[in-house]
Amino acid sequence: MSLLRGPWYFLIPAAVPGTVGMVMCGVGFGMVLLFAGAANSTMTSYRQRRTPDGLMARVATLWSFATTLTQPLFILAGGLVATWAGTRMAIFVAAGVMCAAALLLPRPAASGAER
Numbered sequence: 001m002s003l004l005r006g007p008w009y010f011l012i013p014a015a016v017p018g019t020v021g022m023v024m025c026g027v028g029f030g031m032v033l034l035f036a037g038a039a040n041s042t043m044t045s046y047r048q049r050r051t052p053d054g055l056m057a058r059v060a061t062l063w064s065f066a067t068t069l070t071q072p073l074f075i076l077a078g079g080l081v082a083t084w085a086g087t088r089m090a091i092f093v094a095a096g097v098m099c100a101a102a103l104l105l106p107r108p109a110a111s112g113a114e115r
Helices: 002-011 019-050 053-085 087-102
Strands: none
Touching: 002 019, 002 087, 019 053, 053 087
């Protein structure tokens, strides 16, 4: 699911003026939200499945802390890119980072045997 979230961001900075651009943005945002919701649910389930019961609260707290800490840092980075290269380029860069980050996600073992 996370692999399908990032590419839709590219529709937003590629949008053209007028109705076609509005549709491009609407489809882009809509599909990002759809796949983000599915990916977030999937990743939460994955973390819960792979975490021992005694560590569940620690993992959930760390995840919440890490996302709360990193979001403002990425917003700041996006603002800097937008200042130097323009808003459209900053959104293209963000889309590229989203797609690249999805490649770091855990994958099932080749044998298909999971715990």
